[in-house]
Amino acid sequence: MTTIQIHINGEPHTFNQGSTLLDVTTQYSQKDQSVAVAVNNDFVPRTQYAHTPINNGDAIDIVAPVGGG
């Protein structure tokens, strides 16, 4: 199986080629946590995760709520 290298929140990760954003969020985040995702600085709606393939070199940001001013 061919793999690809991506970055999630700045850290390197390896996924199988053909993986989708849904695979990434399922593996990286917990079910009860509210998260939102951007790929290469572009927001991707939750409804599009399963339809968004990830590519070698992608930079994925997964964010969650924090206290803020």
Place this chain on the structure above:
Amino acid sequence: MTTTTTTTTPTTSTKTDAPKQNSQTSDTWTLYGKTFESRFLLGTALYPSPQSMLDAITASQTDIVTLGLRRQNPANRDGQIIWDMIQQTGCTLLPNTAGCKSAKEAITLAQMSREIFGTNWIKLEVIGDDYTLQPDPFALLEATKELLSQGFAVLPYCTDDLILCQKLAEAGCEVLMPWGAPIGTGQGLLNKYQLGTLRKRLPDIPLIIDAGLGAPSQACEAMEMGFDGILLNTAVAKAQNPPQMAHAFGTAIQAGRAAYKAGLMLKKQTASASTPTIGQPFWHQKK
């Protein structure tokens, strides 16, 4: 924490005739179609504990709280705990784009906020200088226009520059949030002349002093000047007793608002006795 949604325009009178208002009438205010009672917006960061934050929110009697988004760390659940607590308060949520340094970053984070928090409200921050955390006015205006076109209710964190504020209002912002001083400094109202000019030149748009306040007296003074609300975080969160300080700010904001509505006396350069001079005993008596 009562809020109501209305489609009518704000019913508050212009700032210049405020002293004529009937102090017995309701003093609610309206932002993007939502009407609020409290004029105190409170941040949710930097508290010694989540419970302290919750107690401060309660003590402040705020209707609106700010919060943010950061890269998720699955091993750290503090953010989720805070988020769960904030949802219990029933406050209106005002997510921020803190830390963004370009219009593109801010727009993307605003879109992410809208999905997570289920609100189109955004406290728009685009930072132009790391040392002062001063907003980048050009990127701020660019991001504002784009987000308004996407249906966001933009509450821009801006400087006290009159032209910038005019441009933001012309773009469609229904509220502006000029700084009192750089974020987290507690310096108070550093440029009262400019802030006073903003109030006079923009009499019909709600103005919220956002950032830089350190003491309730400073918040009170801003409200006495005619500002419509106060947004702060550090001054409460870093107090020795955050809930008590939240209460202090809340009452100071109410006092400043009441004083503004009552109409302050005009300042004079010379002394003027308050006790009548007519009837003064011992006056012009020959010894």
